[in-house]
Amino acid sequence: MAEARAPQKSLPKINPVDRPFWEGAKNNKFLLQKCNSCGKVQFFPRIACVDCFGEVSWIEAKGTGKIHSFTLVRVPRNPAFKEEAPIYYINVILDEGVIIESRLLGDNKEKVKMGDRVKVRYEQTHNPDIKLPCFELA
Amino acid sequence: MRRKKVCFVGYGSTEYSRKSEESLLGQYAIAIRDVLNKTGLKKKDINGLSVTTQASPDTAPHVAEQLGFELDWVLNADYGGASGVGAVSRAADAIECGHLDIALLLAGNSFDRSVAHQRQLEYQRGNFVDVYGYGGPNSLMALIQRLHMENFGTTLEQVGKIAVAQRFNAINNPQALFREPMSMQDYLNSRMISDPVRLFDCVMPCSGAECIILASEEKAKQLTDKLVYLVTDAEKIHYQVANMLPEKTTFGMKLVGEKIFSEVKREDIDLFEIYDDYPIAVMIQIEDFGYCKKGDGGKFVDAHDLTYKGDFPVNTGGGELSVGQAGLAGGFLHVIEGLRQLRGEAEGHQVAKAERALVTGIGWLNYGRNLGTTSALVMERRK
Numbered sequence: 353m354a355e356a357r358a359p360q361k362s363l364p365k366i367n368p369v370d371r372p373f374w375e376g377a378k379n380n381k382f383l384l385q386k387c388n389s390c391g392k393v394q395f396f397p398r399i400a401c402v403d404c405f406g407e408v409s410w411i412e413a414k415g416t417g418k419i420h421s422f423t424l425v426r427v428p429r430n431p432a433f434k435e436e437a438p439i440y441y442i443n444v445i446l447d448e449g450v451i452i453e454s455r456l457l458g459d460n461k462e463k464v465k466m467g468d469r470v471k472v473r474y475e476q477t478h479n480p481d482i483k484l485p486c487f488e489l490a
Numbered sequence: 491m492r493r494k495k496v497c498f499v500g501y502g503s504t505e506y507s508r509k510s511e512e513s514l515l516g517q518y519a520i521a522i523r524d525v526l527n528k529t530g531l532k533k534k535d536i537n538g539l540s541v542t543t544q545a546s547p548d549t550a551p552h553v554a555e556q557l558g559f560e561l562d563w564v565l566n567a568d569y570g571g572a573s574g575v576g577a578v579s580r581a582a583d584a585i586e587c588g589h590l591d592i593a594l595l596l597a598g599n600s601f602d603r604s605v606a607h608q609r610q611l612e613y614q615r616g617n618f619v620d621v622y623g624y625g626g627p628n629s630l631m632a633l634i635q636r637l638h639m640e641n642f643g644t645t646l647e648q649v650g651k652i653a654v655a656q657r658f659n660a661i662n663n664p665q666a667l668f669r670e671p672m673s674m675q676d677y678l679n680s681r682m683i684s685d686p687v688r689l690f691d692c693v694m695p696c697s698g699a700e701c702i703i704l705a706s707e708e709k710a711k712q713l714t715d716k717l718v719y720l721v722t723d724a725e726k727i728h729y730q731v732a733n734m735l736p737e738k739t740t741f742g743m744k745l746v747g748e749k750i751f752s753e754v755k756r757e758d759i760d761l762f763e764i765y766d767d768y769p770i771a772v773m774i775q776i777e778d779f780g781y782c783k784k785g786d787g788g789k790f791v792d793a794h795d796l797t798y799k800g801d802f803p804v805n806t807g808g809g810e811l812s813v814g815q816a817g818l819a820g821g822f823l824h825v826i827e828g829l830r831q832l833r834g835e836a837e838g839h840q841v842a843k844a845e846r847a848l849v850t851g852i853g854w855l856n857y858g859r860n861l862g863t864t865s866a867l868v869m870e871r872r873k
């Protein structure tokens with residue numbers, strides 16, 4: 353019974369489209385898609401270019417960027433995260449020019465301000481095959 | 491698009507409850523009986539049905555079977571918070587085409603635990619948002635509110651004024667779950683949920699149902715002497731979807747507004763039923779509609795009285811913030827309050843001059859951007 357089990361932290365349900373991204377993260381690489389036709393860089397992973405519908409390839413991002421906005425989550429949707437609240441949930445503008453959603457970690461995260469530089473850091477999840485790209489202040 | 495011969499004929503509602511485990515079909519039945527009683531319609535007069543809910547796996551045709559509707563038109567209208575306006579638009583299309591002449595647009599939510607409900611998160615939110623321990627829409631709107639405050643100097647008091655005014659409007663609305671007066675201090679002191687979003691920025695989930703009858707002008711004239719016309723309606727879906735650095739504090743409502751106000755004068759709107767999952771969303775829509783410059787929403791709110799007695803009446807029955815959010819029926823609340831006002835039936839919170847209402851709906855928060863759907867309509871009372 354689902355009710356009887358302790359809540360588990362949410363994990364991605366990896367599919368053929370985003371598998372390269374999660375394989376990359378496992379190897380400490382942040383992968384983005386780039387359109388073979390128009391050159392647009394995009395995230396989250398999609399079946400085709402979100403702009404011109406061209407075919408896409410994967411490129412490695414530098415893993416650096418800046419805080420676009422942030423919030424301190426006092427009440428996580430999934431109760432399994434409750435112990436870690438407040439969770440510093442962030443929007444980051446990667447240096448490649450895409451907004452991504454992520455989480456800020458690190459001892460100095462309380463000091464976060466809009467526009468702060470951040471760099472990626474890979475967190476092992478409870479699934480040994482899945483690492484989650486998070487960020488810390490640079 | 492300009493509408494000519496489609497009218498709102500009536501509305502029906504249930505009470506709202508935070509605890510009731512009344513089944514979804516039970517909620518529907520209460521709202522349908524209410525609208526049949528109010529309009530004098532018989533069930534068999536209805537030849538179109540639209541259903542909006544997340545609380546049942548059964549889609550509209552299956553709901554129709556269970557409720558015993560033989561129909562010429564059926565719609566599963568799921569556009570998030572934009573479903574109320576979205577269902578009206580699509581039913582109006584079908585009525586204008588002549589597929590049907592009387593549509594019942596139904597929406598509801600239930601806490602009945604015997605039915606599998608609450609659908610899974612969509613792909614992007616499941617794989618790239620929820621994994622970080624986010625706090626649901628509260629967190630995603632908090633990111634937008636922080637940007638608005640940071641970029642434009644918007645204050646908590648300006649955001650809070652919207653919530654406080656709506657509570658004033660709710661005090662005489664018997665359907666509202668929150669009818670106790672709320673002060674600015676109450677708002678500011680409310681518990682932080684996802685900074686800067688606090689408790690009184692959030693809606694209370696509840697059970698309940700709403701329904702609307704939309705009809706051809708010809709039928710409407712036989713049914714009521716309070717003729718409320720659908721004047722114009724428009725929507726935008728996935729504004730800025732291909733922009734990887736989107737402007738998060740501008741919604742697709744900006745483009746919806748341009749269409750709406752090409753048909754109706756901005757100054758001719760008497761009251762505003764603006765989808766209010768959060769006060770900041772109301773403020774941004776006021777800006778998007780061009781009632782002030784982008785970023786000046788805070789100053790606009792300072793300069794106007796948003797209560798039903800005021801010069802810019804917003805969410806005159808209290809909105810979802812004070813009435814409660816019965817799941818996707820939340821977007822129907824705004825349509826119905828507009829209709830109630832135009833029919834002069836808003837006892838205790840009636841706007842003095844209520845001839846034309848602007849009603850909006852906004853639906854779900856997208857990855858890295860803002861809203862998935864934005865829609866609006868104008869309704870008008872004609873003698």
Ligand SMILES: [Zn+2]
Pocket residue numbers: 387388389390391392401402403404405406
């Ligand atoms: Zn492309």
